[in-house]
Amino acid sequence: MPEQTREADVVVIGAGAVGENAAERTASGGLKTILVESELVGGECSYWACMPSKALLRPGTLLQAARSVQGAAQAVTGSLDTDAVLARRDSFTSNWDDSSQVKWVDGAGIELIRGTAALSGPREVTVTDDDGTQTRITARHAVVLATGSVPTVPRVDGLDAIDFWGTREATSAREVPESLLVLGGGVSGCELAQAYARLGTDVTLVARGDLLAKFPEPARRLVEAGLRRDGVRIRLRTASSRADAYDGGVTLTLTAAGADGETGTADTVTGAKLLVSSGRHPALSGLGLEGLGLDPKHLGVDASGRVPGVDGGWLYAVGDAAGKAQLTHQGKYQARTTGEAIAARAAGELDGDPEPWSRYASTADDAAVPSVVFTDPEVAFVGLTEAQARERGLSISTTELPIAVAGSSLYADGYQGWAQMVVDEERKVIVGMTLAGPGVGELLHAATIAVVGEVPLDRLWHAVPSYPTISEVWLRLLEKYGL
Structure with a gap:
């Protein structure tokens, strides 16, 4: 097998959005950086996740907004134009052509190598291309794992014999199926169930637990009502015990799922397609981590992205590969801090662990992660839930209320929304915020700034919301709190 040898300062494995950000930071710091990718440059978010899924959702949300x-x-006299929706989706993926992303990599002074990478020794990466040619790269300073995540497939009898969709197939589909079974009530399951229902598909969603289980109950119920309004049939606390193919579709055998296992009489649901959306896990298999004495199931990183237990401290992981929040924006944030830390260490400007809240530490991962569920209504969340705050031993209070302000009534007739503020009573700062309702995703960054900046409530009182906007809910929350 042909082999080549190379040297670089930094090797980044994975050219998704997270890997691109890490490589850009090390390259701009003067380090020779090689970026390795086996698929499309731009990764999951650009071609199969964030961008295409939101492109599928947006037309339906806009149509519903007009009808409200x-x-x-x-x-509004018509329905969505399916062909136009899919064509617009294709434009956001550049028709699954990564040439523009490759051009950006080149312009950033980063070298791209195509192929499958694995760690073959200390500070050493071996890349195998489609022709079997191997390139062995020695990294003088760091190797960064930015390999993302892969779907977790549940244990359902017969599923391995079914030609089912994962989220990739659902977001890149060329046609809209007549009917769709969605297995999973998490973010992707809810978003794609609604997107396809609004494109005319008969959708049934099956969840072993509740919808969007990490979010507060009132927010979950608003999303459930929105899905049901669009015709999605929802089966909660329901286990899928078997999947069978039949001529033209899939049958799932279902039973009620109780705390002690499956109970009740089995029944079945059918659909032309089955979408399995039951979570993801870090894509770390086949990387050679075992050869370094590391467990790929429990990698772990410090605040600068460095993997502990590696002699010389040269191995880093960012994004989904690091086992943290599986969110593109959070992974890019980690990549920026990690890239900066690698460059600073190479230049002798950073010795040991970085200071909290420095540009070399992804401190927000601990208690200030923002996320948006782009269903209609949306759910926007940042920080700690009430339960998480109590688990950390914080003395907290919660303030919650319906979103019913002048701005929301103007936004939509019959607007339904909900907000919750979690306050650390010892410091008198917000540690968590949940907003649910149409358009609330655009309110989230204000909450994120309040949480990250630890803005005292008596100071936040002077941040006057514009009238008449939905952001006036801030005033109502502070008034109900007692300010």
Whole structure:
């Protein structure tokens, strides 16, 4: 097998959005950086996750927004144009062509190598291309794992014999199926169930537990109501015990799922397609981590992204590969801090662990992670839930109320929304915020700034929300809190 040898300062494995950010930071810090990718440069978010899924969702959300305002509702006489929706989706993926991303990599002074990478020794990466040619790269300073995550497939009898969709197939589909079974009530399951229902598909969603289980109950119920309004049939606390193919579709055998296992009489649901959306886990197998004495199931990193237990401290992981929040924006944030830390260590400007809240530490991973569920209504969340805050031993209070302000009534007739503020009573700062309702995703960054900045409530009182906007819910929350 042909072999080549190379040297670089930094090797980044994985050219998704997270890997691109890490490589850009090390390259801009003056380090010779090689970026390795086996698929499309730009990764999951660009071609199969964030961008195409939101492109599928947006037209339906916009149509519903128009139908929610008298005067506009009368002007809406048709349904979504499926072909146009799919064509617009394709434009956001550049038709699954990564040439523009490759051009960006080149312009950033980063070298791209195509192939499958594995760690073959200390500071050493071996890349095998499609022709079997191997390139062995020695990294003088760091190797960064930015390999993302892969779907977790549940144990369901017969599923391995079914040609089912994962989220990749659902977001890149060329046609809209007549009917769809969605297995999983997490973020992707809810978003894609609604997207396809609004494109005319008959959708049934099956969840072993509740929808969006990490979010507060009122937010979950608003999303459930939105899905049901769009015709999605929802089976909660229901186990899928078997999957069978039949001529033209899939049958799932279902039973009620109780705390002590499956109970009740089995029944079945059928669909032309089955989408399995039951979570993801870090893509770390086949990377050679075992050869370094590391467990790929429990990798772990410090605040600068460095993997502990590696002599010389040269191995880093960012994004989904690091086992933290599986969110593109959070992974890019980690990549920026990690890239900066690697460059600083190489230049002798950083010795040991970085200071909290420095540019070399992804401190927000601990208690200030923002996320948005792009269903209609949306759910926007940052920080700690009530339960998480109590588990950390914080003395907290919660303030919650419906979103019913002048701005929300103007936004949509019959607007339904909900907000919750979690306050650390010892410090008198917000540690968590949940917003649910149409359009609330655009309110989230204000909450994120309040949490990250630890803005005292008596100071936040002077941040006057514009009238009439939905952001006036901030005033109502602070008033109910007692300010």
